[in-house]
Amino acid sequence: MGRLQTLVADNLRGVALDNMSLSSRSLQRLSIGRLVKTRDRDFTKMFDNCPNIKVLNIMNTDLSVIAVTKMLAPLRDVSSLSFVNCEVNEIMNLNNFTKLAYIDFRNNRIKKIQARVFQNLTNLKRLDLSNNRLNNINRSFLPGSLWEGKDFTLDVSLNPLDCGCQLEWFRIWIENNVNRVIGYPGRYICDSPSELKDKSLSNFDPASECHRISPYIILICVSLALLSLVILSIYLLRKFRWDIKYYIYICKNKKPSGYKRFTDDEEFLYDAFVAYNTKDRYWIMSELVQMVERNEKHKLCLHERDIIPGGIYVDDILESIDTSRKFILVLSNNFMDDQWCMYEAALANHTLADGEGHKLLLILLEDIRSEHINRSLKVLLKSTSYVEWTKNKNGLKIFWQTIKQFMKK
Structure with missing residues (x-):
């Protein structure tokens, strides 16, 4: 099948692949799953002989113990990447795949996104991280141009979000870019803190929750004010010490009323x-x-x-x-x-x-x-x-x- 461009085989009950199973340089779109790993066969070299794939979708496959970055290394021109329900625990560094425009990591076990894993992906149009285990969205994992652009859309719905002050920036960003956020507000549910549990992220108000004056700050300000007063008092006492001594002397040696100085x-x-x-x-x-x-x-x-x-x-x-x-x-x-x-x-x-x-x-x-x-x-x-x-x-x-x-x- 030297002219094969699209292969859809994503309802398999389980298949093992080796490095010759997908030997097709004409193949550009692949949707496959469920794959199984055997003792003598894994997925690490499955794309060595089909390097021209641009759209890749792997479903219902355990990739948690696979060197995914090494597996994807031959696919330098991939523009769409989907790992759906693949037991992924963390997002691998994809900065070498600069042509990526669509990423779909739905239904996995991702708890945290490391900074800079997407920093080179300035062509990204959509990122789907829904139904994972994220409790915080870190601004640093995406380049600033994507947060500020108008073509990029994001889906982080159905994650157990911690609706605290660390999410303040994201809450404000959503309000300013609501048309670029998929599933908001209905599918953005807070898991913590307790007062917001099972409520929508839209109920989280950073203005009232994150900008209260802490009693510790008040204590620090009062302490600094007292310290400044003490320093100022010491400075004034030192600067005017002779005047103070002079007035004390005058008070101690005050002349009785009616006193007149002799002119002699x-x-x-x-x-x-x-x-x-x-x-x-x-x-x-x-x-x-x-x-x-x-x-x-x-x-x-x-x-x-x-x-x-x-x-x-x-x-x-x-x-x-x-x-x-x-x-x-x-x-x-x-x-x-x-x-x-x-x-x-x-x-x-x-x-x-x-x-x-x-x-x-x-x-x-x-x-x-x-x-x-x-x-x-x-x-x-x-x-x-x-x-x-x-x-x-x-x-x-x-x-x-x-x-x-x-x-x-």
């Missing part, structure tokens, strides 16, 4: 407290002390010279400022990098806030870099008198004259 200068131990960075010591001693103390006879309070070590430094600073008639800040980039200097600058701001801005004078030793110009410094520069150090002859006259006038007020 004899109550002050110093004419001015000088806040500066130790790296600017040379300028302090050679310029400021020389002019203000030795030439003008004013007494300055310098922390390196006049504050005796051994006490609480913060208290010593506050006491020295209280016993000084004036408050001078010698600002430089070194000053802005020093935490103790910034504490003294904070005290200057509080002095300004108490309405005693006339006691303050800022000396700018150099141009302050932009990263050091914070809000506190801006307030001081805007609200307080300041003078800039310069080596210009006329500028020096103005500089020293300003300091002299300030000390005499």
